[in-house]
Amino acid sequence: MERIPPLGLGTWQAAPGQVTEAVKLAIDAGYRHFDCAYLYHNESEIGDGIQCKIKEGVVRREDLFIVSKPGDEDMSLDRSGMVIPSDTDFLDTWEAMEDLVVAGLVKAIGVSNFNHKQLERLLNKPNLRFKPMTNQIECHPYLTQKDLIRFCQSRDVSVTAYRPLGGSSEGVGLLDNPVIQRVARKYSKSPAQILLRFQIQRNVIVIPKSVTPKRILENIQVFDFELSEQDMNDILGLDRNLRMCRLPIAENHKDYPFNIDY
């Protein structure tokens, strides 16, 4: 698959007991992209849902774009609770990931939470065999990531927005923001649909997570309307550089990505 489907299902905190049904419903509703990770402890149940729909003939494996991320859940911590930094160079990690493509174990590789300097360093790597297909970053109207998106897109690296709804309802209240609510009323759409459409119109891929049937269906109904330029600008104007996923216990790591502007 040469292009990542513009909307996928996020699966972080999707309970194993709920996610199989969520995936099945999502495939029926037209989702062809699933964002997963070893660390989310539910990949096996997600696989069950996918298998079921392949067996039913609803979808073929080659029509699906399935993302995973390696990760050691037992990050070693020091006495103060900070991650003990690894001295691995991510360019070496990238070479190992390239080997996976050559071996036919994965179709494409990408990065997540890379800032522009890290991405530049990777793109300038001598003998780069495969470019990253995407940079998956936190992105929503309170963290619009204008500069990083411009940088990635100018280098032909797509951007995938995680946390596009601002996380759970106890989170930052993005769904209740008055501008988002006003725009939602204007288009007779839900606030979540406005947040997702906002990204799609910037050519940014979105991966909202839900295990709620009504929401899974709602979140993919975002291809039948278009936000005006003024509404896009009003939403962009909400930026407050609010980063939710900071992982402060890794702040001392040499590759901690959030210490520069973008």
Ligand SMILES: NC(=O)c1ccc[n+]([C@@H]2O[C@H](COP(=O)([O-])OP(=O)(O)OC[C@H]3O[C@@H](n4cnc5c(N)ncnc54)[C@H](OP(=O)(O)O)[C@@H]3O)[C@@H](O)[C@H]2O)c1
């Ligand atoms: N690479 C990384 O470092 C990284 C970090 C964070 C996340 N991610 C990925 O990005 C995905 C999305 O981010 P996220 O899960 O943090 O946040 P999110 O998708 O912004 O928000 C998910 C929350 O919104 C609720 N929700 C979903 N649709 C809704 C709707 N239409 N109306 C109202 N509420 C709705 C969900 O509840 P219900 O499920 O109860 O419906 C859930 O509580 C993750 O699942 C994961 O796959 C990657």
